[in-house]
Amino acid sequence: MDIKKDIAEEVVKDRIHKLQESMRAANVDGFLLTQNIDLYYYTGSMQNGYAFIPSHGEPVFFVKRSLERARLESGVAVKELGAFRMFGESLAKQFPLVFTGRADRKAVIAADLDVMPALTYLKLSELLQAAGAGSLIDGSAIIRRQRMIKSPFEISRFEAAAAVVDESLREALNYLKPGVTELEWMAHVEFELRKRGHIGLMRMRGYNQEIATGMFIAGSAAAVPTYFDGPAGGLGLGATSPQSVSRRAIERNEPILMDIGCCIDGYVIDQTRTAVIGELPEKLSHAYAVSEAIIREAEQGMVEGSICSNLYGRALEQAGEAGLSAHFMGYGADQARFLGHGIGLEIDEWPVLAKGFDVPLEAGMVIAVEPKFTFPCEGVVGIENSYLITDGRPRALTFTREGLIKLP
Amino acid sequence: MDIKKDIAEEVVKDRIHKLQESMRAANVDGFLLTQNIDLYYYTGSMQNGYAFIPSHGEPVFFVKRSLERARLESGVAVKELGAFRMFGESLAKQFPLVFTGRADRKAVIAADLDVMPALTYLKLSELLQAAGAGSLIDGSAIIRRQRMIKSPFEISRFEAAAAVVDESLREALNYLKPGVTELEWMAHVEFELRKRGHIGLMRMRGYNQEIATGMFIAGSAAAVPTYFDGPAGGLGLGATSPQSVSRRAIERNEPILMDIGCCIDGYVIDQTRTAVIGELPEKLSHAYAVSEAIIREAEQGMVEGSICSNLYGRALEQAGEAGLSAHFMGYGADQARFLGHGIGLEIDEWPVLAKGFDVPLEAGMVIAVEPKFTFPCEGVVGIENSYLITDGRPRALTFTREGLIKLP
Known part of the structure; x- marks a missing residue:
């Protein structure tokens, strides 16, 4: 397939690092990106899925469709999303330090709540809370400021x-x-x-x-x-x-x-x-x-x-x-x-x-x-x-x- | 202004009646419409605002902008939305039977949660709950079935x-x-x-x-x-x-x-x-x-x-x-x-x-x-x-x- 990366990998990495700095300053442990444009800005791809960015370490773009295309476009690691109901467990397994790594408090996860539909929010909240997170908080201002x-x-x-x-x-x-x-x-x-x-x-x-x-x-x-x-x-x-x-x-x-x-x-x-x-x-x-x-x-x-x-x-x-x-x-x-x-x-x-x-x-x-x-x-x-x-x-x-x- | 109603008033009324029948069958006391297309289908106008449809009686389209245009397009009553933080109180005042009219339970309000952004949902939920409603429930299937x-x-x-x-x-x-x-x-x-x-x-x-x-x-x-x-x-x-x-x-x-x-x-x-x-x-x-x-x-x-x-x-x-x-x-x-x-x-x-x-x-x-x-x-x-x-x-x-x- 004649598909190239729009965004150089270094640019994606730099954007992720800047986001992680803002996350740490705001005491956010992880960021869940769900919207097309947010996904594109931080991964280089707007295929269908969710990207998770921990406050430290490497992000993962969990893709439902098209996995093949996301692998060609993305500047971050791509994994298959799999069954939606297992997504909380996948996250907890992939990012143990974020979800279960601390005894003092629940993980603080931000997301693009200004655009994510309420139904998606309710379903994701349930999965993430079962995986050890607190209530999802809105992180859209962090994204919009960086952009x-x-x-x-x-x-x-x-x-x-x-x-x-x-x-x-x-x-x-x-x-x-x-x-x-x-x-x-x-x-x-x-x-x-x-x-x-x-x-x-x-x-x-x-x-x-x-x-x-x-x-x-x-x-x-x-x-x-x-x-x-x-x-x-x-x-x-x-x-x-x-x-x-x-x-x-x-x-x-x-x-x-x-x-x-x-x-x-x-x-x-x-x-x-x-x-x-x-x-x-x-x-x-x-x-x-x-x-x-x-x-x-x-x-x-x-x-x-x-x-x-x-x-x-x-x-x-x-x-x-x-x-x-x-x-x-x-x-x-x-x-x-x-x-x-x-x-x-x-x-x-x-x-x-x-x-x-x-x-x-x-x-x-x-x-x-x-x-x-x-x-x-x-x-x-x-x-x-x-x-x-x-x-x-x-x-x-x-x-x-x-x-x-x-x-x- | 050369603005006509796209949808005849009888058609709007008929759609509202059908929605109200479905609401009563699902024990929903009120429906809050927020999305452009949902607003247009049930009011005839997609100006910026929220339409509220009680399970019995007349709906109101609360409009932020353009009020003037909504009045020309809408087949239902139009009122000025006013300050967002007062919207719960406006609803309770306009629809007392829905919000405070019963002692046995909180009002069940449905909304188009499949498209409404999570942040809007969180803000509206707070206002509606303060006005006497329970948690907002998703009513999108009712709309999609009727449409x-x-x-x-x-x-x-x-x-x-x-x-x-x-x-x-x-x-x-x-x-x-x-x-x-x-x-x-x-x-x-x-x-x-x-x-x-x-x-x-x-x-x-x-x-x-x-x-x-x-x-x-x-x-x-x-x-x-x-x-x-x-x-x-x-x-x-x-x-x-x-x-x-x-x-x-x-x-x-x-x-x-x-x-x-x-x-x-x-x-x-x-x-x-x-x-x-x-x-x-x-x-x-x-x-x-x-x-x-x-x-x-x-x-x-x-x-x-x-x-x-x-x-x-x-x-x-x-x-x-x-x-x-x-x-x-x-x-x-x-x-x-x-x-x-x-x-x-x-x-x-x-x-x-x-x-x-x-x-x-x-x-x-x-x-x-x-x-x-x-x-x-x-x-x-x-x-x-x-x-x-x-x-x-x-x-x-x-x-x-x-x-x-x-x-x-």
């Missing part, structure tokens, strides 16, 4: 994805004409993205959150609020797809929001540009200019040590100074409360530039910054770039020409 | 999706030539599907299961096993997309498996055809003929009252009679253990034509039947149709011409 800092390989994947978005957008702009529906135009964009290697999925960690390849929304349809936790919604294709593209035809002189992402080798990029066929009303071009001013200011502020919540706070101030507070990141009750979000294997990674997210920026973080303004019945304008935080100025990973895109 | 039986409206959506797949496949066949990569050809298929209203997502209920729009896989790349719980895998685009299309170019005289789905108005269809540019080796054309013989036999057997596991058993027998047991539904350790699966708002609905699934077929069920044969290093051949179970013969919803598609 904030990207490696050079990961950054190269964002760069590849940014190039795909730029080329695809340029190709698809040839089809952006009055009368074309949002759906039709998005089909062109997605065709271009897919040909260039988009995996066809955009992964989100949040429960119930989903997105195809972005939001391509124009005029009044763009300003319709949705359940999606983002600054722009969209009329969508009915109650089963209540966001993003609709069958509404694009008209002249209305804002066209092109929030486009794609996933190359697992890594998602996020970029927004605003276009118009003709001219935008003065109020909307002004708001667009404010969104560019906010992103320029964010670029100044996104240096190591800056506090995420302060960057959001400064953007709120700028929106207020421009008289646009009520329109910033959605309108009224449906405003999203952030300026930007981490991206990576998932679109909703850490850090978040939001109130309450009081952590300092560090070199290696990758953040999509997306100041946008919503005007009910008129549309949404704004801009979004994805940035790498460095030890100096942030480096933009997205590079499509900025400014309002005016089509004749 | 097996489709309404005329739902069936019309499958029909629309089947037409989109047929048209898209026909258009895309024009691009199927030696040297085209699996990825490139799939991009054409998806372009055609999307233009015709595919929502851009295919929803699966199973943890960690995901799929773009199907499996388009040829020759040796098709036979690579994957974590995906299906009969065909695919080399994919690397360890972060370890299934379906790869960058391998299609060659003459190898089997090309075209397993294509799409989602129209929330409903997914599933159809597979096998093609070849040139001629298939005799062994593979024979296996293809056996897959057609199996689906013909399944059509005879899929009548009301037939037991799902027996239909799978009969297919296993036929594969054995043809000397193809080791190749049926995957190869060796990676064989999938089913013949077909329910489809609907999710691709992995009930019933499943599999061992242990000993329920009788009923009119209104919709099932994708997909006998396939995998030959390592050579490829996968097979056929798949989606059927509606009726009070007579099953009615095929997919209608693309059968038989091996031979291209010059």
Whole structure:
């Protein structure tokens, strides 16, 4: 089989060592990984199974299917999972120091409880407790914190994805004409993205959150609020797809929001540009200019040590100074409360530039910054770039020409 | 806002009544729905929130976002969710008979624990127990059983999706030539599907299961096993997309498996055809003929009252009679253990034509039947149709011409 390791074994080992350091600092004896993306990040494979990482020593990826493929992809030892009901015993046997090695207390096992289904949690808890562990605790914050800092390989994947978005957008702009529906135009964009290697999925960690390849929304349809936790919604294709593209035809002189992402080798990029066929009303071009001013200011502020919540706070101030507070990141009750979000294997990674997210920026973080303004019945304008935080100025990973895109 | 109800209010009411009957039969006092698709099925809206259905009386959809949109979409009463920590109290106040109305026992509350994340479960459990409930129990089987039986409206959506797949496949066949990569050809298929209203997502209920729009896989790349719980895998685009299309170019005289789905108005269809540019080796054309013989036999057997596991058993027998047991539904350790699966708002609905699934077929069920044969290093051949179970013969919803598609 023509299957290679995506991630070098040394990289997997390094990630495991860092996880083990965090586990020891948190008095966690073992970590049980169950979700696709978590498995991939720490083993190099997302075959079906569970990976167990002890706080000291070598991890094991217990695989149900495909064992053969996991052996080719994984940078850690792979064993057959076997019967699920025996999994607690297998763990206790494989990791005696974790499960039965101490007399003073039960083993503290963390897991990705933010994504693991409750039924899986209940079944695994029973097995692990029978094997000598205490209640499973949530370790997702440990994972999400570690994943904030990207490696050079990961950054190269964002760069590849940014190039795909730029080329695809340029190709698809040839089809952006009055009368074309949002759906039709998005089909062109997605065709271009897919040909260039988009995996066809955009992964989100949040429960119930989903997105195809972005939001391509124009005029009044763009300003319709949705359940999606983002600054722009969209009329969508009915109650089963209540966001993003609709069958509404694009008209002249209305804002066209092109929030486009794609996933190359697992890594998602996020970029927004605003276009118009003709001219935008003065109020909307002004708001667009404010969104560019906010992103320029964010670029100044996104240096190591800056506090995420302060960057959001400064953007709120700028929106207020421009008289646009009520329109910033959605309108009224449906405003999203952030300026930007981490991206990576998932679109909703850490850090978040939001109130309450009081952590300092560090070199290696990758953040999509997306100041946008919503005007009910008129549309949404704004801009979004994805940035790498460095030890100096942030480096933009997205590079499509900025400014309002005016089509004749 | 141009938002209409997808589901008529009477349909929502009828679904709620049926759910309440099942709840009373299972001694469940209240049902808490949390997942997008579950919310949509019982309220008509998948805005962000929780729906609570008492075993008697009117349900309430508690919405966080977008409240405005939920009010337009929902067929049940909508209230603002408010602060999450107060949700238990809101429920107890809104549903006093459920939570505090009886002295003899605590309220039995069911929820969709097969999909709800463990952390959400732990937080909700705490709130509900403080409000007078016992431990949350899993009610997913009740939902999945009810959803097996489709309404005329739902069936019309499958029909629309089947037409989109047929048209898209026909258009895309024009691009199927030696040297085209699996990825490139799939991009054409998806372009055609999307233009015709595919929502851009295919929803699966199973943890960690995901799929773009199907499996388009040829020759040796098709036979690579994957974590995906299906009969065909695919080399994919690397360890972060370890299934379906790869960058391998299609060659003459190898089997090309075209397993294509799409989602129209929330409903997914599933159809597979096998093609070849040139001629298939005799062994593979024979296996293809056996897959057609199996689906013909399944059509005879899929009548009301037939037991799902027996239909799978009969297919296993036929594969054995043809000397193809080791190749049926995957190869060796990676064989999938089913013949077909329910489809609907999710691709992995009930019933499943599999061992242990000993329920009788009923009119209104919709099932994708997909006998396939995998030959390592050579490829996968097979056929798949989606059927509606009726009070007579099953009615095929997919209608693309059968038989091996031979291209010059």
